[in-house]
Amino acid sequence: MNLSLANRVSALTPSTTLAITAKAKEMKAQGIDVIGLGAGEPDFNTPQHIIQAAYESLMEGHTKYTPSGGTAQLKEAVIHKFKRDQNLIYKPSEIIVTSGAKHALYTLFQVLLNEGDEVIIPTPYWVSYPEQVKLAGGNPVIVEGKQVNSYKITPEQLADSITEKTRALILNSPSNPTGMIYSTEELKAIGQVCLENDILIVSDEIYEKLVYDGSVHTSIAELSDELKEQTIIINGVSKSHSMTGWRIGYAAGNNTIIKAMTNLVSHSTSNPTTTSQYGAVAAYMGDQQPVEEMRKAFEERLNIVFEKLNNIPGFDCLKPQGAFYLFPNVKEAALLTGYDNVDIFVQALLEDAKVAVIPGSGFGSEDNIRLSYATSLEQIEQAIERIHEFVLSKSK
Structure with missing residues (x-):
């Protein structure tokens, strides 16, 4: 063999x-x-009302396949969450539900990158970013977020790292592993560089709800219609609602990219776990206390x-x-x-x-x-x- x-x-x-x-x-x-x-x-x-919703879905017989990109109910719950929390408006065609936020990232890079395409990844980075880019045939371009700048990259560093092969920038705010948050002004400056160079922004916002001492999380997609169109938001219920094992994440953004991601998962994982989707609806539509x-x-x-x-x-x-x-x-x-x-x-x-x-x-x-x-x-x-x-x- x-x-x-x-x-x-x-x-x-x-x-x-x-x-x-x-x-x-x-x-x-x-x-x-x-x-x-x-x-x-x-x-x-996981909060009890989420567990209860999932249990009830099982007892009601919701144990079959769902659409590959997630149920209509969960997409509407995600849309509701974006409107409530960030005043962002998305259509169902601009949302895909995946088997965790990691799966959303993996699928995004698979549909986005061709051999040799570059993705700018600031350090410190979450361990899977470079590996997922490599698995899609891309090249990770590592840019150091220095301690003196709270482990965040500057617009100048970003501009200096761009080549004709640059396809995307990954932003993770709040960050794993540093816990640092990009301010609105920092996001505006970085966003301007991305707009000028037509670079897709992959905004990983999985820790958005866990902010401290008066800090505020801002999504770069909130800042303008142009930046919203240039951004794919990656998020999920794992960290915010303590649902890591439920494996529900999602991506939101340009419908052409989302459609391609949906086509890909239809041939790989099919739908996210049905029961978990019912729990995630309760997570976003229920008590946030x-x-x-x-x-x-x-x-x-x-x-x-x-x-x-x-x-x-x-x-x-x-x-x-x-x-x-x-x-x-x-x-x-x-x-x-x-x-x-x-x-x-x-x-x-x-x-x-x-x-x-x-x-x-x-x-x-x-x-x-x-x-x-x-x-x-x-x-x-x-x-x-x-x-x-x-x-x-x-x-x-």
């Missing part, structure tokens, strides 16, 4: 988090008290643990404005404790301090680590205390 793999798969970069995750699970299985701060999902259950309660809980955790983290020698962390991650620069801490790079420092944290964090190299920022506060406050505080003690003991 010929076991050679397709080039598109062979070109994928192995996840830097796999070894850490596997090692942490192995240690836990051995009864070792490991605290994991790698979670990329809320630690709250659970969303706010979860947001407040994350905000409280952030405000408690942020200073404690920054008190660790060699840790330099900007306070995030959204999402549920802390992304400190720990290069100095690694050097203080005798490690040449942060990846080795992360391994030592797991083995000696029994704390699992994600190395920043997986996000295009090798001097950082990502810690999630989507876990109990007690666990987060204990983990930070262990890290602090580890750095102090190794620095002597």
